[in-house]
Amino acid sequence: MLHKIFKSIDQVIKFDTAKAHCDIPCGIYDPHHAQLGALTVIRMIDLMKGLESEHPEKDANWHNSMSRYIAVKEEHAEMVKHEVRVIWGDFMKPEHAEKFPELLPLVDKIMKLGSKARQTADRQMALDLLAAVNRFAEIFWEIKGIPTKKAKAPYAPAEEVVYPVL
Amino acid sequence: MIKVLKIKGDSLYPQYKNGDFVVIARSPFLFGKIKIGDIIVFQHAQYGLMIKKVLEIHSNGYDVRGSIVESVDSRQLGLILFNTVLGKVIWHIRQ
Numbered sequence: 001m002l003h004k005i006f007k008s009i010d011q012v013i014k015f016d017t018a019k020a021h022c023d024i025p026c027g028i029y030d031p032h033h034a035q036l037g038a039l040t041v042i043r044m045i046d047l048m049k050g051l052e053s054e055h056p057e058k059d060a061n062w063h064n065s066m067s068r069y070i071a072v073k074e075e076h077a078e079m080v081k082h083e084v085r086v087i088w089g090d091f092m093k094p095e096h097a098e099k100f101p102e103l104l105p106l107v108d109k110i111m112k113l114g115s116k117a118r119q120t121a122d123r124q125m126a127l128d129l130l131a132a133v134n135r136f137a138e139i140f141w142e143i144k145g146i147p148t149k150k151a152k153a154p155y156a157p158a159e160e161v162v163y164p165v166l
Numbered sequence: 167m168i169k170v171l172k173i174k175g176d177s178l179y180p181q182y183k184n185g186d187f188v189v190i191a192r193s194p195f196l197f198g199k200i201k202i203g204d205i206i207v208f209q210h211a212q213y214g215l216m217i218k219k220v221l222e223i224h225s226n227g228y229d230v231r232g233s234i235v236e237s238v239d240s241r242q243l244g245l246i247l248f249n250t251v252l253g254k255v256i257w258h259i260r261q
Contacts, residue, residue, distance in 0.1 A: 003261050006187040010172055018207045018217035020175035020182060022236040029236075093241050143235065 029091045031137040034110075035161050037080035038130040041117045042157045044073035045126050077117035080129065084110050084136060092143070100139050106132060130159055137162040167192055169253065171207060173217060177232030177239070178205070186260055188217070190253035197256050205255040206230065208246050213238070215252070 009015075048069045055062050088107045097103050113129040116122070134150075141148045147165045152158050173186045182188070182205070190207050191197040200206055204220050206228065218230035218239050227245030231237060240246065 002259050003187065006170070006259050009170075010187070015170050015172045015187065016215060017174040018171040018188065018215045019213055020173050020177040020179075020184070020217050020232060021213050021238045022175060022177040022232060022234060091236065093235070095241075 029087050029140070031083065031087060031133065031140050034080045034083035034087075034133045035130070035137060037076040037083065038126070038133045039153055039157060039159060039161065040076035041073050041080070041129060042123065042126040042159060044069045044076070045121050045123050046157055048073075048121055049123075073121075074118050077114050077129075080117070080133060081111055081114040084114075084133065087136075087140060091140075096139075096143055100142075102135075103139060106136055106139075110136060127159070130161075134160070134162040168256070171215070171217070177234055177237035178217065178219065179233055181233060182217070182258065183261060186258065188255045188259065189257035191256045192253040197254065200228070200251065200254050205258075206246075206251055207253055207255070208251045210243060210246075210250070213243075217255075218246075 006015075048066060051062065051065055051069070084107060088103075092103065110129065110132045113125060113132055116125050117129055138148050141162070141164045144164075148162050149165050150160050150162055153161045169190050169192060171188050171190060173182055173184060173188060176184050188205070188207075200220060200223070202220050202223060205217060206220055207215060207217050208228075208230075210216050218232055218237075220228050221231045221240070222229040224245055227247045228251070229240045230243075230246050231239045231241075
């Protein structure tokens with residue numbers, strides 16, 4: 001009732017606004033895209049190696065497929081870096097870095113592994129990237145106060161991923 | 167002496183929601199000095215009028231916080247200087 005009265009007055013005289021400001025988009029952060037990116041890097045390396053062993057004849061189709069796998073690997077390795085940078089820069093605060101001393105070296109590790117994922121076709125390196133991103137996701141959800149579980153992704157490459165338990 | 171303001175944003179959610187109204191006292195004598203836990207309104211050079219909760223009081227300003235982790239507050243803004251504070255909330259008109 002009171003709010004309706006104030007709202008009606010506001011429509012006429014327009015009260016000043018006091019900003020209860022938060023970063024935009026307000027609260028919409030999720031490491032899921034980074035995890036998908038890391039999984040995709042592994043999947044593309046698997047497809048590249050499969051193509052190499054199963055189709056030794058390097059015709060135009062071979063080159064076409066290989067180029068596409070490499071392009072997708074490039075794109076998703078960069079997506080991992082971008083998504084982690086946004087959460088690190090916009091969501092995480094100094095007190096989170098204090099509470100989790102491994103955060104800063106972990107972010108640095110993800111940046112470097114993300115670059116390696118573009119430079120090479122090393123599957124173990126891609127698995128290391130996923131492990132680092134999974135740990136980053138665990139910390140993210142712990143900050144949000146949401147428990148997590150580990151489960152194998154229900155699609156190739158079926159590697160273990162950290163999921164929030166909602 | 168008093169001023170009505172409309173809240174924009176959700177950094178004080180769930181206590182204060184986007185669209186709520188507040189009445190602030192601009193004189194410290196009528197409603198007491200600002201203390202820890204008070205909701206204050208202050209002028210910021212970049213963001214304009216802001217509303218936050220007082221977490222600590224230092225000799226050179228207030229350490230303010232929002233209620234949610236994404237809040238932009240003293241963690242980014244630093245201490246809020248006393249002379250930038252317009253007043254504290256004395257009445258909250260909820261939706």
